[in-house]
Every structure is written in C-alpha cells, then in structure tokens.
Amino acid sequence: MSKIEIKNxxxxxxxxxxxxxxxMSIAAxxxxxxxxxxxxxKSTLIKTLNRMNDLIPGCHITGSVxxxxxxxxGKDLDVNLLRKRVGMVFQKxxxxxxxxxxxxxxxxxxxxxxxxxxxxxxxxxxxxxAAIWGELKDRLLKxxxxxxxxxxxxxxxxxxxxxxxxxxxxxxxxxxxxPISTAKIEELALQLKEHYTLVMVTHNxxxxxxxxxxxxxxxxxEVVEYSDTEKLFSMPVDKRTEDYIxxxxx
Amino acid sequence: xxxARAAGTPILRPGGSRLLNTLRANLLHWKRHPFSALIxxxxxxSTCITVFALLDVVADILIKGLPNLKPSLFSxxxxxxxxxxxxxxxxxxxxxxxxxxxxxxxxxxxAIYLSEYAKRNxxxxxxxxxxAETLAGIPSIIYGLFGMMxxxxxxxxxxxxxxxxxxxxxxVLPVILRTTEExxxxxxxxxxxxxxxxxxxxxxxxxxxxxxxxxxxxxxxVVLSIGRIVGETAALLFTAGTLARLPSSLLSSGRTLSVxxxxxxxxxxxxxxxxxxxxxxxxxxxxxNGLSGLISRRIxxx
Numbered sequence: 001m002s003k004i005e006i007k008n009x010x011x012x013x014x015x016x017x018x019x020x021x022x023x024m025s026i027a028a029x030x031x032x033x034x035x036x037x038x039x040x041x042k043s044t045l046i047k048t049l050n051r052m053n054d055l056i057p058g059c060h061i062t063g064s065v066x067x068x069x070x071x072x073x074g075k076d077l078d079v080n081l082l083r084k085r086v087g088m089v090f091q092k093x094x095x096x097x098x099x100x101x102x103x104x105x106x107x108x109x110x111x112x113x114x115x116x117x118x119x120x121x122x123x124x125x126x127x128x129x130a131a132i133w134g135e136l137k138d139r140l141l142k143x144x145x146x147x148x149x150x151x152x153x154x155x156x157x158x159x160x161x162x163x164x165x166x167x168x169x170x171x172x173x174x175x176x177x178x179p180i181s182t183a184k185i186e187e188l189a190l191q192l193k194e195h196y197t198l199v200m201v202t203h204n205x206x207x208x209x210x211x212x213x214x215x216x217x218x219x220x221x222e223v224v225e226y227s228d229t230e231k232l233f234s235m236p237v238d239k240r241t242e243d244y245i246x247x248x249x250x
Numbered sequence: 251x252x253x254a255r256a257a258g259t260p261i262l263r264p265g266g267s268r269l270l271n272t273l274r275a276n277l278l279h280w281k282r283h284p285f286s287a288l289i290x291x292x293x294x295x296s297t298c299i300t301v302f303a304l305l306d307v308v309a310d311i312l313i314k315g316l317p318n319l320k321p322s323l324f325s326x327x328x329x330x331x332x333x334x335x336x337x338x339x340x341x342x343x344x345x346x347x348x349x350x351x352x353x354x355x356x357x358x359x360x361a362i363y364l365s366e367y368a369k370r371n372x373x374x375x376x377x378x379x380x381x382a383e384t385l386a387g388i389p390s391i392i393y394g395l396f397g398m399m400x401x402x403x404x405x406x407x408x409x410x411x412x413x414x415x416x417x418x419x420x421x422v423l424p425v426i427l428r429t430t431e432e433x434x435x436x437x438x439x440x441x442x443x444x445x446x447x448x449x450x451x452x453x454x455x456x457x458x459x460x461x462x463x464x465x466x467x468x469x470x471x472v473v474l475s476i477g478r479i480v481g482e483t484a485a486l487l488f489t490a491g492t493l494a495r496l497p498s499s500l501l502s503s504g505r506t507l508s509v510x511x512x513x514x515x516x517x518x519x520x521x522x523x524x525x526x527x528x529x530x531x532x533x534x535x536x537x538x539n540g541l542s543g544l545i546s547r548r549i550x551x552x
Contacts, residue, residue, distance in 0.1 A: 052447060057369055084449035094440030097463050106458070107448040156444070163448055 003028040003167060003197045004049060009063035011044060013056065018044045020221045022063070026214075031189060031198040033208035033229065036218030037249070042201045045218070046169050049199065050086040051079050067167070084111060087160035091172040093152035095144035095159070100136055103144045103155060107163035122162050130158035131188050150181025157188065161196075168192065170200040174207065186211050205245055209233050217241045308532065315529030318522035328494040333523040335530060337496045338510035341411060342534075344497065345490065345506055346479050348415035349422060354472060356419075357426030364427075365434040366456050379431075382424035393421045394485035402489055412500040414490025418482060422475035429474065433467025434460060466546035473542040480535060483512045507531045 002025040011019035019041045026032050034042035047053045048065060051072065065072050072082055084107075096103050104123045113119060123140065127133040132154040136147075144155055153173060160168060170189070174182040189198055189211050202208050208215050209229060216226040217238075225232060225241045236242040243249055280287035322332040360378070368375050397417030407413040437460050445455040461468075483506075491503030492513055505513065507527055514524040 050447065052443065055443075055446065080449040080451055082449075083447055088443075088447035090440065090443060090447075092440055094438070094444045096441055096444060096459060106445070106450075110448060110450045110454055159444075159448065 002026060003068065004199075005064075005066045005069075006045075007064045007066075009045075009048065009061060009065060011041075011048060011053070011059065011061045014058040018221050019048075019061075022223050024216060024223060024226055026197065026199060028197045029193055029195075030213040031193050031200060031211055033212035033215045034199070034201045034218060035203075035205055035208050035215060036224075036244070038203075040218040041221040042216075042218045043171055044221075046088075046171055046199055046201050049167070049169055050083050050088055052083075052088065054079065084163045085165055086167040086169060087163065087165035088169045088171065089153070089156050089160055089173050092176050093149055093156050095147070095152050095155050097143065097145055099141050100144045100147075100155060101140040103159050104162045107159060111163060126158040126162040127155075129161050129192070130154045131184070131191070132158060148181070150177050150184060153177060153181065153185060154188065157185075157192075161192075165196065167197045167199065170198065172201050172203060175203055182207075205233075217244060219244070311525060311528045311532055314522070315525035315527075315532075318526035319529065320526075323523065323526055326496065333514065333520050334494075335507065335510055335523070335527045337494055338505050338507045338527070339530065339534075340496060341490075341504040342480060342506040342508075344504070345411055345415045345418065345486075346476055348411070348500075349419040349479050350472065350475065352416065352419035353423045353426055353475065357423050357471075358430050358468060361427050361430035361434060362456060362461075365431050366452070366460065379428070382427050386424040386428065389484075390421060390482055391484040393417055394488040396420075397485060397489040407501060409489065409491030409493075409503045410501040411490050411497050411504045414486045414504075414506075417485050417489045418479050421482070421485060422478055425475050425478065426468075426471045429471025430464070430468045433464040433471070436467065437463050462549070465549050469542055469546050469549070473538065476538055477535065480506070480531065480538075481508055482506070483508045487512075507534070 004024075004026040006022055006024045006026075009019055009022040010017065022045060034046060036042050044053070048061060049067075049072075053059045053061075061073065067082070067085065071077070096106060098106075101123055104126050105119045108119060108122050113122065124133060124137075127136055132151060135151065136155070144152065147155060153176075157168075157173075174185050177185065186207065189200065192198060193213075200208075200212065212229045214227065215229040215232045217224045217232065217236075217240075219240055225236060225238045227237075232241065233245055236245060323334055324336045325332050325334040326336055328334045328337050364375050364378060394417065397413060397420070401407050401413035401416050402409060405413075441459050441463070442455055445459040450458070486506060486509050490505065490509070492505045492509055493503035494505055494510065494513075495502075497504040507530065511524050511527045511531070514520045514527065
C-alpha cells in the first residue's frame with residue numbers, strides 16, 4: 001500500500017533545477033532510504049514531503065505529491081496540519097532551549113492539548129516510543145540542552161512522535177552522532193516502522209543497507225534507480241548505481 | 251638539543267613558593283619573547299586605567315555628593331532654598347517610562363518584522379538597518395532641535411514631558427531595533443525549523459521559540475536605552491523644558507535628574523547639591539543595571 005505518491009515532480013530554486021521529473025511511490029510501514037552524493041537532491045526531495053521547502057525563498061515546484069491520495073500542494077491544504085501528519089527529524093539535533101518535558105509537550109500544546117494529565121501521558125509515551133524514557137524519566141524538568149548529542153537526537157524523535165504523525169522524515173539523522181548513538185537510532189527506526197512510514201536520507205550506504213526496505217539512488221536531481229534495498233545493492237540495474245555503491249565515485 | 255630543552259622548560263624549584271615559580275617561568279618566557287611581554291604589559295595597563303577611571307568617577311561623586319544629601323533635597327516641592335531633587339527624580343521615572351512605552355513596542359515589533367517576516371537581507375531590510383544605524387549616530391542635540399520643531403511647535407504640545415518623552419523615544423528607537431534584531435538573528439534557525447516541522451505556525455514559532463532565547467539580548471538593548479534616556483540633557487532642554495516642579499499633566503514642563511544637575515551646575519550656586527543629585531543618579535543607574543542582570547539571569551535559567 002503506498003502512503004506517498006510523487007508524480008512528475010520538478011523543483012526549482014529560482015532558475016536552478018534541483019529535482020528532475022521524480023516519480024516515486026513510498027510504501028506505508030516501510031523504511032525508504034534516499035542515497036546519493038552531496039547536492040544530488042535527496043534532502044530537497046525529503047523536504048518537499050512536509051513542505052519545509054516553503055521556507056526557502058525562490059523555491060517552487062511542478063508536478064504532484066499526494067499523501068493518502070490528497071494533494072499536499074493543493075489550495076485547501078493546511079500546511080500546519082500536513083506537518084503534524086508528516087514529522088521530521090533534522091541532521092543536527094535541534095532540541096528547543098527549554099526543559100525535556102516542554103520540548104515534548106510543545107507539539108501537542110501547539111495542536112490544542114493543554115490538560116496536564118494528558119500531556120504527562122503523551123510525554124511518557126513519546127519518550128518510551130523513542131526508547132529514551134529510562135534515561136530521561138528522572139530529569140524531565142531539566143534543560144534539554146544538557147543532553148548528549150545522541151540523546152538530543154532521540155529526544156527530537158520523541159518530540160516528533162508526540163504529535164502522532166503518520167510519516168516520519170529523517171534527514172541524515174545520524175551524521176552528527178557517534179557510532180553507538182547511531183546504532184541506537186537505527187534500532188529505533190526499525191522499531192518505529194511498525195507504526196509509522198519512515199523516509200530517511202543518508203550519506204552512509206551501509207546504513208541504508210542495514211535499515212531500509214527500499215532505496216532510491218539520486219544523482220544530479222534525478223532518481224537513477226529505485227527498488228528493494230537488497231536488490232539495489234546486490235544487482236543494480238543502472239551502471240551509475242553500481243559505480244556509486246561500489247565506491248567508484250561519491 | 252639538550253640546551254634547547256633546557257631553555258624550553260623553565261626550571262621550577264619544587265620547594266619554592268608558587269608565586270616565585272610563576273614569576274621565574276614568566277621571566278624566562280619574556281626573555282625569549284620580549285614583544286609578547288610588551289603586549290601583555292600594555293593590555294594590563296589598559297585594564298588598570300579603565301578600572302581606575304571608573305572607580306575615580308564613582309568615588310569622586312560619592313565623596314562630594316553623599317555629605318550634601320539632606321532630607322530637604324527630597325521635599326516634594328522645589329524652592330530656591332531647598333534645591334529639592336525629588337520632583338526631577340519623579341519626572342525621570344515618568345519620562346523614562348513614557349519613552350519606553352512608545353519605543354519598545356515599535357522597536358521590538360519592527361525588529362521581529364525584519365528578522366522573521368521580511369526576506370533575509372532584502373533591500374528593505376538593508377535600508378532599514380542603514381537608516382537605524384545612521385539615526386543611532388546622530389547627536390542628541392539634533393533630536394532636541396527636531397523634537398522642538400515637530401512635537402513642541404508643529405504638534406503644539408509646548409515644552410512638555412510628553413514632547414520630551416516622544417523625542418527620546420525617537421532617539422532610542424534605533425538602539426532597541428538593532429539590538430533586538432541582532433538578538434533574534436542569533437537564535438539558531440534549527441529552532442525555527444523544529445517548530446515549523448511540528449506544525450506550529452509563524453506566530454507561535456516567533457512567540458514561543460524565537461523570543462524567549464532572544465529576550466536577554468532584547469533586555470540589554472532596553473537597558474542601554476534607559477541609560478541614554480536617564481543621561482540625556484540636550485534633547486530635553488528644547489522639548490521638556492526645565493521646570494523643576496511635579497508635572498500636573500503630560501503637557502506640563504518638567505526636568506529630569508540630568509537636566510536638574512545641568513541647571514544647578516550651570517548656575518554655579520549649588521555645586522554641592524548638583525553632586526548630591528549626581529550620587530542619586532549614579533545609584534539609580536547601578537540599581538537598573540543590577541536589576542536587568544537579575545532578570546536576564548532568571549530568563550536564561552528558565
């Protein structure tokens with residue numbers, strides 16, 4: 001079952017074309033990885049899925065992106081509600097400068113949850129889902145900035161989960177982290193796919209191989225190859241994919 | 251090789267005092283790098299001169315001012331006998347408050363527009379920045395002249411604390427605008443992205459995510475403005491006048507502490523009282539700085 005459908009997507013930053021005729025359908029409850037060299041458009045594409053590109057001046061698209069059949073670039077669509085359904089975790093952990101509790105509660109409060117008991121429940125559940133409740137339960141009222149990089153990133157995942165998204169976008173979520181934290185995040189991603197649709201940009205091909213079900217290989221704004229991860233890494237159809245995954249460039 | 255090593259590691263005597271050992275190490279270092287010693291000395295002297303100048307001013311004012319602090323200086327009505335500073339002190343509070351009431355919302359609001367709504371580094375933003383910086387550099391007497399022509403005469407406010415406060419609010423507006431803008435721009439974009447990605451709108455993002463970490467910086471701008479308002483004389487002479495009485499309305503004339511001091515010192519008859527006024531002003535400014543430090547520390551803690 002496909003959750004997100006991308007059709008004939010072109011994206012421009014002013015005159016520069018960053019994505020060329022992208023067609024892709026992203027399956028629900030799977031992890032989809034985007035790989036490719038720097039500047040190939042993978043981060044750009046992930047940001048079109050929750051319209052974070054709207055914040056970049058001069059960015060415009062043609063083509064369509066649908067979430068459960070609904071055009072996310074449609075006129076009637078509420079961007080804030082879209083971003084509630086499609087959460088995002090960034091390359092650099094970006095906890096807000098407030099307590100751990102308030103970080104998690106920020107999203108639910110934004111969407112109208114104010115009852116203390118309800119918020120307590122959401123905070124606990126989100127932190128548990130992000131596999132960090134045990135580490136943080138005794139310091140919920142401490143600043144989130146005092147956490148280690150890996151903890152901050154899992155806190156950001158918990159924060160994204162707190163608004164009950166359907167899709168979780170991860171833009172190179174482990175590139176700023178040490179190997180142990182990376183392993184924890186990868187393990188977490190595998191647990192999360194049971195309930196969420198995950199899309200992950202990664203620079204690390206091993207990571208894509210370890211965690212993802214399907215992989216898309218990008219080059220110069222085009223999707224060169226998009227197939228099951230195992231197939232893409234073992235029997236790439238395109239010569240360029242083969243060159244990339246065997247380390248001949250990139 | 252051996253001699254280079256001997257020169258590189260200062261010989262410290264285990265039994266010697268720490269001070270002597272440090273001195274010995276430093277001397278060895280300076281012998282080889284005389285220029286470094288010179289720079290260090292120059293920097294140290296600069297610090298000494300700065301601290302000494304401040305202490306000298308404070309001590310001078312307190313020594314000459316405190317003995318002249320008499321209860322009669324705090325009488326509610328000013329007469330040529332008591333030279334009371336209380337009406338001026340109250341006027342200072344009123345003018346400061348009025349100026350801030352006008353300048354803070356305008357300055358902070360404008361800065362929020364420039365940093366959060368307008369396109370980054372667009373022509374408008376750069377034009378406003380240039381204007382603000384130019385305005386901040388204009389001598390206060392020119393603001394006074396403008397205030398007199400515009401508020402006092404054209405708008406027919408007369409010499410009044412309202413005209414004075416409005417003139418001063420124009421004067422500190424660029425300060426507040428620029429410091430607030432800098433404070434907002436120093437908030438990492440990651441915070442904004444995080445907020446938007448959770449489905450928060452612009453207003454909520456600015457109010458809940460961007461403003462709190464920027465508030466110590468904004469407060470610093472406000473304190474700087476208070477300092478300029480409290481210390482201002484030239485712009486007020488032309489706009490608020492020098493009446494040493496409690497104001498009956500916003501349209502009556504009134505002098506602030508600084509103007510009061512200027513008048514007393516200018517007349518030359520009451521230098522002692524002028525010093526006493528200076529002491530009160532000094533304590534007032536120090537209290538303001540201490541208070542703002544406290545507030546910003548509390549904000550950071552939260």
